Amino acid sequence: MNFEIIEIEELSGRAATIYTVLLSGSEQTVFDNFLEENKERFKNEIKFIVNRLYEIGHRVGAREGFFKPNEGKPGDGVCALYDLPDSKLRLYCIRYGNVAIILGGGGEKPKSMRAWQESEKLSEETSRMIQVSEAITARLKSGDIEWSRDGSALEGDLNFGEDEDY
């Protein structure tokens, strides 16, 4: 998977840096795709999610309690943003403390569905974020990317190639 980590201008703020993923050959980020796919059918949920992300970026930070943990592999930070109690929409992301998140995609998750593995779409979105997390962890370990001095931003080579071994 070739991708680039991109910062979202509208959502990033003094409380948290908000990134998303741009897949090679795609004109839209993964998060924009998620919005596009769901903005008609889940209009209120989408508005609520964007509103929450703005608050996270600009005021309250990426508090642990705002995210449903352990959606990926143990310790990889892949989680889902908590939404309205009756919402059926799930957004996956990677959380790095209170100061940074990488937004992925997501989709419909009916209440009757117990795990993302039951949905092809959700499996695809979660697997992608697991891969992104692995790639970032590998580069943090190798020193090709690092956290900024204030710990709020990723710095270094944020373009990831397919032939890399995560």
Added chain:
Amino acid sequence: MKMKTIKKARKISSPLISGIMGELTPVEKAQTAVKMRLAAKLGDLIKQQGWSKGDFADHVGKHPSEITKWLSGTHNFTTDTLSEIAVALGVTVDVFFASERIEVTHKEHLVIGTRTKGPAVGTWTLGLITKVSGNTSEIKRS
């Protein structure tokens, strides 16, 4: 000496996000902000006590899943629930709104004088210099 070049992530602006944000009403924005700030404040207070989520659940007499909901920033707190929480934490309910409260930091008085050479005729309070979330507002004089 070789200077290290710091490469940051490319920043992009999304018309889609701007459009959705533009559709949010002031009420929707305020409702989300209040829910999230209350959850953040509650999380801070639990931490200050040195309690885990489970410890707090015991103190407030709730199931831990209820605390997860409270901390998610999606919960619509009632004043009764906030009172329960405040008692368990040993604080007053106004603590939850402390950062939102407009604090009067200074009163400014203006002496209004006559146009003649006579003495000033009275003193009125012109306005209040207020502090909201660390920003001091300005008093405009006409």
